[in-house]
Amino acid sequence: MAARALTRGLLGLRHCQAVSGVSYCGGHQYVTAASANSPQLHIDEVTEKILNAPLDKPDFFRVSELFSLKDLFEARVHLGHKKGCRHRLMEPYIYGCRLDHDIIDLDQTVEHLQQALNFTAHIAYRGGVILFVSRRRQYSHLVETTAKDCGEYAHTRYWQGGILTNASIQYGQGVRLPDLIIFLSTLNNVFQQHVAIRDAAKMNIPTVGVVDSNCNPSLITYPVPGNDDTPVAVELYCHLFKMTINRAKNNRKQMDMIHGLSAPSPQSS
Amino acid sequence: MRSGVLKPAEKPIWYDVYVAYPPKRAPVYVKPLTRPSPKNANTVPEIFYSEDKVRAKFYEQYGTGPRPLDLSKVNFISTCQRFVDRYMELKSHNEQYDTALFEETGKALLQDGIVLRRRGFPVVDSLQVKVVAEPRSVG
Numbered sequence: 001m002a003a004r005a006l007t008r009g010l011l012g013l014r015h016c017q018a019v020s021g022v023s024y025c026g027g028h029q030y031v032t033a034a035s036a037n038s039p040q041l042h043i044d045e046v047t048e049k050i051l052n053a054p055l056d057k058p059d060f061f062r063v064s065e066l067f068s069l070k071d072l073f074e075a076r077v078h079l080g081h082k083k084g085c086r087h088r089l090m091e092p093y094i095y096g097c098r099l100d101h102d103i104i105d106l107d108q109t110v111e112h113l114q115q116a117l118n119f120t121a122h123i124a125y126r127g128g129v130i131l132f133v134s135r136r137r138q139y140s141h142l143v144e145t146t147a148k149d150c151g152e153y154a155h156t157r158y159w160q161g162g163i164l165t166n167a168s169i170q171y172g173q174g175v176r177l178p179d180l181i182i183f184l185s186t187l188n189n190v191f192q193q194h195v196a197i198r199d200a201a202k203m204n205i206p207t208v209g210v211v212d213s214n215c216n217p218s219l220i221t222y223p224v225p226g227n228d229d230t231p232v233a234v235e236l237y238c239h240l241f242k243m244t245i246n247r248a249k250n251n252r253k254q255m256d257m258i259h260g261l262s263a264p265s266p267q268s269s
Numbered sequence: 270m271r272s273g274v275l276k277p278a279e280k281p282i283w284y285d286v287y288v289a290y291p292p293k294r295a296p297v298y299v300k301p302l303t304r305p306s307p308k309n310a311n312t313v314p315e316i317f318y319s320e321d322k323v324r325a326k327f328y329e330q331y332g333t334g335p336r337p338l339d340l341s342k343v344n345f346i347s348t349c350q351r352f353v354d355r356y357m358e359l360k361s362h363n364e365q366y367d368t369a370l371f372e373e374t375g376k377a378l379l380q381d382g383i384v385l386r387r388r389g390f391p392v393v394d395s396l397q398v399k400v401v402a403e404p405r406s407v408g
Binding site for chain 2: 074098102220
């Protein structure tokens with residue numbers, strides 16, 4: 001409940017601190033009255049340059065250096081569920097079955113994880129709102145502390161039906177929805193697919209998610225096949241996401257200062 | 270956006286990033302087919318190694334082995350694994366039959382100090398038998 005209240009309050013606050021120049025708001029466009037002035041145009045150009053510069057290189061934030069295949073193996077990310085629990089759509093990501101235990105193909109996981117981390121880094125660089133979702137009560141505290149350390153948001157409690165789809169009525173007009181949703185576990189407590197995956201697809205919000213061998217990866221934008229049950233694995237994922245987001249934000253602050261933009265607005269904790 | 274409903278200034282934050290780094294598979298919903306077709310029966314291969322035969326025989330004869338398995342260590346080598354390694358070594362050196370090689374490995378490990386007890390046989394010490402026999406001979 002506290003996390004949700006935090007989300008509500010901060011969603012409204014983040015809405016005010018829009019990126020200088022053009023404000024990206026979900027659904028609502030706010031035309032800045034000063035857009036006709038030349039210093040504003042100059043700032044727009046510089047902002048565009050800052051935003052588009054990292055897109056040229058394949059790994060601008062060097063996320064591939066944050067982890068290796070050996071780290072994933074030692075964190076037991078390759079262990080899946082039993083053969084009977086396997087989801088049909090996960091079969092391409094599974095390396096094989098050892099005495100009925102599914103083993104996830106770590107080569108594919110490495111590639112997918114790199115893509116996912118790269119995407120989150122770019123979103124964080126552009127000042128996007130990131131929401132961590134996980135319905136596993138074991139890791140609820142860990143996910144919330146991770147989100148707090150990044151300066152982003154988490155939702156690890158019961159997901160009410162209209163959080164994303166009915167946001168303007170539930171939270172008031174002009175709410176800024178998250179720009180990226182990260183699932184540390186795509187299932188809810190009844191082993192069904194989390195409602196947020198479907199809702200994010202409806203609201204055009206990209207998703208990154210850790211899919212285990214009993215999950216459906218079809219609706220997730222950047223799935224990461226891997227174990228979502230072992231504490232070591234979940235700690236590893238939280239650590240990696242935290243590192244990427246912090247790296248991206250620090251990078252953005254540096255770029256702002258280099259290009260001599262106005263001092264960044266005070267961060268709300 | 271192509272149709273002009275959303276203006277370019279309104280495009281979402283993730284759009285450029287998605288265009289620059291598209292995912293391997295577009296996130297389109299796929300209905301999972303419930304009826305298992307005979308063609309796709311074995312898409313996920315079973316993982317078996319040639320040493321599994323040795324491991325199976327080891328577990329059948331000796332159970333788990335004297336030392337408990339400690340899985341918290343990453344490079345832990347269990348008794349079974351040591352047996353298998355020694356077996357493979359001996360096999361590469363000399364060409365013998367499997368049963369003889371099995372006995373050889375058991376003896377080799379005994380020399381190393383690992384006592385392998387067969388399953389189903391009670392743990393009987395020769396001293397115990399003597400102590401029980403003495404009173405009988407007196408009475």
